[in-house]
Amino acid sequence: MSAAATLRSREQPPQPPMYSAPGTGSVQLAGETTYHGNVGNDMGIATMGYRSQKYTPPEWHESNYAKYYQSFVDRDSSERSRHEAKRTINETEAQTNKTQSDVTDELQKRLQDINFWKFELNREIDDTIEETDILLDQKKRLENALRATEIPLHIATDNLNCRQRRQGVDLVQDEPELSLLKEVEIINNVQDLLRKTIEQADKQVKRNRDAKQDLEMDWSDKVEAEEIDSKCGVLRNFHTNKQFHAGAAKFEEIQSTPESWAQFSHDNIARAEHERMASIQLRTLIDNVLQDTSRDMREQADAAETSLAKRLDEEEDAKAKLEDNLKKTCDEIATLEKNIRDVKQAIKDKENPMKVAQTRLYHRANRPGVELCRDPVQYKLVGEVQEIGQSVDALMQKLNDDENALKNLQDTRLALEKEINIKKNSIFIDRDKVLSHRTRYPTSTKLQGYQ
Template sequence: MKMATATLQSREIPPERPVFETGCGSRNAEMEITYTGNTGNDMGISTMGFRASKYNPQEWAESNYAKYYTSFVDRDNAERIRHESKRCVNETETTTNKTQAEVTKKLGERIQDINFWKFELEREIGDVISETDLLLAQKKRLENALRATEIPLHISTDNLNCRQRRQGVDLVQDDVELGLLKEVEIINNCQDLLKKTIDQADKQIKLNREAKQNLEMDWSDKKEALEIDTASGALKNEHTNKQFYSGAAKFEEIQSTPESWAQFTHDNIVRAEHERMASIQLRQLIDNILEDTSRDMREQCDTVDVNFTKRIEEMEDAKTKMEENLQKICDEITQMEKNIDVLRKAIRDKENPMKVSQTRLENRTYRPNVELCRDPVQYKLVGEVNEICQSIDALTEKLNHAENSRKSLQDNRMALEKEISCKKNSLFIDRDKCVSVRTRYPTTMKLQGYQ
């Protein structure tokens, strides 16, 4: 063909005959259009025709042979391609089915792994939730116990304030007051300890919930991955819910490895177990704290109650003895008043003898001349007057002593009455106010946070 084409193209066209190609030629021949210009008497006449030269037989035979050979080569190549295509189809189908089966098997194994860790996460989530609920119950006990301490603190403070209203010598810092001060201190310490423990419980509950949240997020991711892998494993070639996704067959920039994937979940579970164990230890600590605080407060309460009982007995005994002394003092005052009356009467009784003696002496001063004699009568009358004066002085002294004694007795009576009033006031405060209020002291169970 190339030789024939070259032969045709080598043919020369006379220069006076332009060639116009129509663009519709073939490999074997070319159409030429020739025309003759206007010359002399031939104006208006044109000539059109084909190329004069033709192929020779050899070229024709070579052209046919070339087509035979080309046909043979193309058929042979097509047959080879058909056999290779059939073999490739079978091989690729086998490989694809085998690979798909292996991928399905791997998906099944992956699903088992996900199910295993999902079950472990579910178990740990349940344990953390249960532990958090128990810790919340313990925190509720702490809050109840803290509220319960307000009553003992109010009772102790009220007792101290009431006992400040004691009077006189009864305003003493006795064992009861020392016990009440110690009780207030113990209650304040218990409240501080309970508040700190509540804060610690809040922090632990927050840590438990954070651990549970991490586990739940991991579980949610695994649930979603399980659904995806389950759907992927169940996907078949004949299903309609499949399509092409360009760029799907590539590795993401950030992907975990099976080891890091398992380690991530393992670390989450370990952290959750750590927080759960810390929560269990905190619950045990809360039990011990509630037991210790309730025991300390109740023991101090019992001690203060014993001190109150002892103090009340002492004040009742002192009050009884003072009342007895008061009765004796009152009796003695009565006797002393009678004695004072007797002394005053005795002094008054000396007035007439004194008047008689002094009148006698006065009358005897009127004796005339030598009769005004310092005779024995005169001496006796003077001695009588002096004797009566001495008696009156002695009686007056005794009267003064008696009156001073009566005043002292009356002062003592007033002091005793005042002291008895103080004792009654102290007894009213301790017995009727303080002890009666202390009967409302919370029980041990309430102090331990139980309703």
């Protein structure tokens, strides 16, 4: 039994007084004897003026007992109220402490969730930064490769311009020229592809940075929320940095739910991962583009150099054959000139025999009379003159033929010398201007964007 119940059992409320109605002739007060008799009417008449507006002793006692009873009731009610208040205080204290402890635990759990997502966001930020830096290196390789193509393009263009200075029949659209034209076309296509790939890399870098910015903003909000919740988590009743904030216990119109809060960070991470995967794929594409373009350019350069070397061999072989023919022609010219001199000398040598024969005929024409006879000598002399004339004619024909042949040989010699000079010019262009210039052609490593 509680102390309050024991106290109530010991202190019973006083009973109200018991009395008879006025005029009955008897009055009995609680704990007193009963008086009987009839007070004289005379006394009543004599005291009529003193009883007006006065209480009777029973009324006095009744009033006192009423006060006693009311006091007891009020004390009892107060005692019950005090005990209820203490119980309520204890209960509310316990409930408040429990609720505060639960809120603190929830804050700790919330901090764990924030730290989890903050860690995931920070990890993804680091991965995105690392991937963006690698992609920027790849982009730099593309730019280096694009700059490196300027040298091959200049070389191929210069080769074509140099070969335009070939002369005569050597100004031909041969295999090296076709290879060089194809090389220029390939380099232009490679430059267009590299520029487009650089544009793709720029766009991907921008998307990576946008995703990183979203992650950093989310991470920054998480850091701020962590600071706020950490501050709230360590706040205790004995701390002084607390105060009333009227109207704080309300829900804002725009607030996220735990599900949407987690989904927001999850979506940011998912978008960043998507862009990171796209960046990795783009880097793979860049590697393939650089390898393919450098291989194509190097293969075409090798093909052009092979065709140029082959053409140079042909030109040198043609020059050697022309020089051999020129030597033979010059030898033949020298021989023919000697022969012409011999023919001229032979013609000149016929002069004296012709003079002798004609002189003989002239003298014999002066023979007198019958002595002017057509004797065998006459016939021989006439035949000799004719024979010498025919020989001179034959020698003159040979001389004419030899002189014509000499002229042709001299023309051929001039043509051969001119052609040899053309070949020398072509060889000089292909060997000293074209092939020597192509030694500056960038290596495959440089064409792939490496320094």
